[in-house]
Amino acid sequence: DIVMTQSPDSLAVSLGERATINCKSSQSVLYSSNNYLAWYQQKPRQPPKLLIHWASTRESGVPDRFSGSGSGTDFTLTISSLQAEDVAVYYCHQYYKTPYTFGQGTKLEIK
Amino acid sequence: EVQLLESGGGFVQPGGSLRLSCAASGFTFSNYAMNWVRQAPGKGLEWVSAITGSGGSTYYADSVRGRFTISRDDSESILYLQMNSLRAEDTAVYHCAKVRATVTNYYMDVWGKGTTVTVSS
Numbered sequence: 043d044i045v046m047t048q049s050p051d052s053l054a055v056s057l058g059e060r061a062t063i064n065c066k067s068s069q070s071v072l073y074s075s076n077n078y079l080a081w082y083q084q085k086p087r088q089p090p091k092l093l094i095h096w097a098s099t100r101e102s103g104v105p106d107r108f109s110g111s112g113s114g115t116d117f118t119l120t121i122s123s124l125q126a127e128d129v130a131v132y133y134c135h136q137y138y139k140t141p142y143t144f145g146q147g148t149k150l151e152i153k
Numbered sequence: 154e155v156q157l158l159e160s161g162g163g164f165v166q167p168g169g170s171l172r173l174s175c176a177a178s179g180f181t182f183s184n185y186a187m188n189w190v191r192q193a194p195g196k197g198l199e200w201v202s203a204i205t206g207s208g209g210s211t212y213y214a215d216s217v218r219g220r221f222t223i224s225r226d227d228s229e230s231i232l233y234l235q236m237n238s239l240r241a242e243d244t245a246v247y248h249c250a251k252v253r254a255t256v257t258n259y260y261m262d263v264w265g266k267g268t269t270v271t272v273s274s
Binding site for chain 1: 188190253264267
């Protein structure tokens with residue numbers, strides 16, 4: 043199984059500041075120039091919402107302060123200027139091969 | 154608007170069975186793979202099962218293989234998860250999620266709100 047490890051487990055950032063969440067996979071999720079890696083945002087009592095797919099492609103309607111980067115086994119989700127509505131848990135997810143797996147989640151709060 | 158609405162959750166004793174349903178609307182259901190993903194109370198996301206757009210291929214997490222069966226009725230746009238031999242560790246909110254492709258190794262773009270399964274004596 044591909045193990046997804048996120049860091050940190052929790053993060054407190056001031057409004058307007060940058061937030062960075064890391065995700066490392068136990069094996070490469072890169073195939074044919076595509077990284078099979080997505081990022082989701084989950085707010086309390088809501089289902090996950092797709093933010094980023096193919097590691098760096100922002101989903102339609104997602105604010106451009108959200109960006110994804112990385113390749114192979116190391117990935118990053120960056121929120122360039124934290125807004126109050128960004129408080130949530132963020133998950134990375136590999137869809138390269140079954141069993142599809144998620145990181146343990148990173149809880150983002152306002153400092 | 155794409156919508157997914159799960160139902161069928163409830164309280165069941167260990168060893169019991171439940172069938173979850175996910176009613177889809179707003180898209181051509183048969184063209185897309187679908188997943189079930191669960192979330193135990195206070196925990197993270199765990200992929201459970203996937204089915205291709207054709208229904209020809211199904212996949213399971215080791216934790217549920219042999220006990221759960223995923224299926225779909227494309228004529229009614231409904232996804233199912235038959236859960237047998239339920240255990241306490243199956244207690245979770247179960248979400249269905251649409252995949253943005255016919256094959257399953259693609260990202261999930263729309264999620265339902267989930268239905269709660271509680272397994273307890």
